[in-house]
Amino acid sequence: MGMISNIGMYSLLMVRVFKKPQRRRIFLKSLMREINDLGLNSVGLVVFTSFFVGAVVAIQMYNNFQTSSFPIPDYYVGYATKVVLILEFCPTIISIVLAGxxxxxIASSIGTMRVTEQxxxxxxxxxxxxxxxxxxxxxxxxxxxxxxxxISVIMGIWGGYFAGDLSGSWASADYIQGLQMESxxxxIYYCFIKTIVFSFMIATVPSFYGYYVKGGSLEVxxxxxxxxxxxxxxIIITNLVLTQLLLN
Known part of the structure; x- marks a missing residue:
């Protein structure tokens, strides 16, 4: 019953959310503030995470190809890294990082407004x-x-490039050749479809928990x-569903 009740409350809240804003000027001001708080302040974390994970993905691909029972050209490291970043890492893992x-x-800011009766x-x-x-x-x-x-896709690709350049495991020209291979x-559409769905969850689910919090600072x-x-x-469950629907 609790889960069903929460779904009903969430749906009713979303109906109220998407009513026309009362004043355009106030809405635009709030939007600029949220872009700074939710987006610009996350750029550094995304860049740092994507760069090093891109390097790790490239190294793992190279090692797997080297241990393969049949020879795989080095330029497939670039291609595989690009595909892994676009299909799974960037839209899913970065969304989970942003969810945290x-x-x-979002939940704490709205929850604080609720418990202080604002x-x-x-x-x-x-x-x-x-x-x-x-x-x-x-x-x-x-x-x-x-x-x-x-940004995450670009930095992940750069991370793979510098991993090969610094380690000398594969030639930079081979890595770039793999990036240029057609996929x-x-x-790309799949990546952005997942991003849009996950972004909606990141904004609305914490808002729901913050909006309906009861008690004091501990409850927030x-x-x-x-x-x-x-x-x-x-995000994890939806990722499975979207992968089944879109890639099959």
């Missing part, structure tokens, strides 16, 4: 609080997470933890 960083921030005060003034508080976060997440995933164009902390856990679980 961004999700906890949301109640806004509602007394006739403000549609779900639209006012959550809609800018959803739009900012959908807009900027796509940019973050693009199905649908892989617990709500933030729950938000991160459930957002991560939903």
């Amino acid at each position: 960083k961004v999700g906890s921030f 949301i109640d005060a806004l509602e007394i003034m006739g403000v549609n609080t779900p639209s006012y508080l959550i809609l800018p976060k959803v739009v900012a997440s959908l807009f900027f997470n796509i940019i973050l995933i693009m 199905p164009s649908f892989y 902390g617990r709500s933030s933890t729950q938000a991160v856990v459930w957002t991560t679980v939903l």
Whole structure:
């Protein structure tokens, strides 16, 4: 019953979220603030994570190819690294990382407003609080997470390039040749479809937990933890579903 009740409350909250914002100027101001808080402040973490994981992926691909029972050219390291980053690492793993960083921030910020009765005060003034508080976060997440995933793909590829350049395991020219090999164009669409779905979850699930928190500061902390856990679980499950639907 608790899960069904939460789904119903989440659906009703989303209906209120996507009502037309009351004032465009206030909405745009909130949107710019959320882009800074949720997007720009995450660029460094995404760059750092993607660069080193891209290097690790390239090294693992090279070692697997070397131990293969039949010879695989070195330029396949670049191709395999590119495909792995586009299909799985960048849209899924980076989204999970953002669920921890961004999700906890969203849940705690809205939860603090709830327990300090700021949301109640806004509602007394006739403000549609779900639209006012959550809609800018959803739009900012959908807009900027796509940019973050693009940055992640680029930095992951650069990480693989420098891993080969520094270790001398494979030639840079071979790695670049592998990057230039043609891959199905649908892989790009698949990457961004997953990014959009995961971005929506990252913005709305923590908002739900923060909006309906009850109690004090201790409950806000617990709500933030729950938000991160459930957002991560939903991303993993949805990743399986989308992979089955889109790639089969």
